[in-house]
Amino acid sequence: MRPVRDLAILPIAIVSEQETNNWAVPLRMLHWFDPSEPLFDQSGWHPMVLYQQVTVAIGRPMWITSSLRSRYQGRQARSAVNEVNDYCHEQIEKLLLKR
Numbered sequence: 001m002r003p004v005r006d007l008a009i010l011p012i013a014i015v016s017e018q019e020t021n022n023w024a025v026p027l028r029m030l031h032w033f034d035p036s037e038p039l040f041d042q043s044g045w046h047p048m049v050l051y052q053q054v055t056v057a058i059g060r061p062m063w064i065t066s067s068l069r070s071r072y073q074g075r076q077a078r079s080a081v082n083e084v085n086d087y088c089h090e091q092i093e094k095l096l097l098k099r
Contacts, residue, residue: 003069009084011059011091015099018053057098059091 024045031040062084071080 007064008061009064009088010061011088011095013057013059013092013095015055015057015096016051016053017055019049019051021047021049023048055099057095059088059095062087062091 025048027040027042027044027046
């Protein structure tokens with residue numbers, strides 16, 4: 001498999017503009033949506049949030065350069081992952097502050 005050239009990560013924020021939160025469902029019912037979530041195996045109730053209107057805000061892409069790609073190997077992998085993670089967090093925070 002060849003690596004993808006011209007790869008970018010696109011930070012996205014989904015912002016609720018209008019929602020209702022007025023009833024609850026059994027946690028075990030949510031297991032149908034995500035069987036891997038251990039919380040959904042417990043008894044109890046979870047508030048159900050229905051989003052009637054959302055805004056999808058898109059941040060500036062982070063292009064994965066050959067330099068960053070090469071640091072994604074071995075001991076430097078953690079710093080490369082942290083760099084991407086920090087960039088996405090900063091971009092999403094900016095998007096949310098504009099709201």
